[in-house]
Amino acid sequence: xxxxxxxxxxxxxxxxxxxxxxxxxxxxxxxxxxxxxxxxxxxxxxxxxxxxxxxxxxxxxxxxxxxxxxxxxxxxxxxxxxxxxxxxxxxxxxxxxxxxxxxxxxxxxxxxxxxxxxxxxxxxxxxxxxxxxxxxxxxxxxxxxxxxxxxxxxxxxxxxxxxxxxxxxxxxxxxxxxxxxxxxxxxxxxxxxxxxxxxxxxxxxxxx
Numbered sequence: 001x002x003x004x005x006x007x008x009x010x011x012x013x014x015x016x017x018x019x020x021x022x023x024x025x026x027x028x029x030x031x032x033x034x035x036x037x038x039x040x041x042x043x044x045x046x047x048x049x050x051x052x053x054x055x056x057x058x059x060x061x062x063x064x065x066x067x068x069x070x071x072x073x074x075x076x077x078x079x080x081x082x083x084x085x086x087x088x089x090x091x092x093x094x095x096x097x098x099x100x101x102x103x104x105x106x107x108x109x110x111x112x113x114x115x116x117x118x119x120x121x122x123x124x125x126x127x128x129x130x131x132x133x134x135x136x137x138x139x140x141x142x143x144x145x146x147x148x149x150x151x152x153x154x155x156x157x158x159x160x161x162x163x164x165x166x167x168x169x170x171x172x173x174x175x176x177x178x179x180x181x182x183x184x185x186x187x188x189x190x191x192x193x194x195x196x197x198x199x200x201x202x203x204x205x206x207x208x
Contacts, residue, residue: 002191002198004205010189011165013106015137016150016174017116020193021103022130023093032087037077047075057119060144064121089125095133098196102203103136109208114140115159115172117149139163150174151182160186171206173199 018024030041030048037044053070056062062070068084071077079087106112114137118126123142127134134140141159148155160167167187174180175193183190191202 007207010171011169013112014172015114019175023096024091025093028090029087032090036083058143058149059147100133106208107136112137117143119144150179156186
């Protein structure tokens with residue numbers, strides 16, 4: 001359950017990107033790849049797993065080409081790198097409804113940061129496609145750049161140190177229960193986001 005923070009208790013707002021700022025759909029990824037491969041999206045979805053190659057891609061240990069090569073094997077489809085990239089970037093479906101004005105208003109009152117588990121291909125895509133809404137953040141911490149990913153404790157500690165305020169003064173918004181639990185364990189205040197309404201209610205509680 002999300003408890004509203006006291007207005008004087010927060011110095012920094014920290015946001016996840018996927019399903020908090022940017023809407024994403026793995027169904028669109030599978031549909032795109034299936035179209036190229038001539039198979040059913042559901043078949044690919046059953047074969048797709050968050051394995052070591054996926055995690056290594058997100059911490060920059062392997063590049064896009066190596067990740068796509070691993071997908072050829074695990075999914076059993078012979079797509080080109082360009083086709084894999086097209087489908088991989090199809091995950092982004094737009095901004096979360098109503099988030100842009102909330103971020104714009106909040107940025108006038110408190111410093112905003114973002115922290116995302118992501119990979120080089122997605123970073124290259126969303127940095128350009130969503131530059132406007134992302135411009136509200138003073139800094140975006142990317143797992144593929146810092147070599148650490150949520151919900152690992154070291155990832156939160158790195159971000160807190162880089163921001164330079166106590167963890168207890170940082171309010172973290174994320175849609176993943178595991179990421180929320182990891183952040184709480186490192187002393188951050190948290191909001192589990194199920195829709196933009198959760199963000200709006202929290203900002204209202206902070207009188208933003």
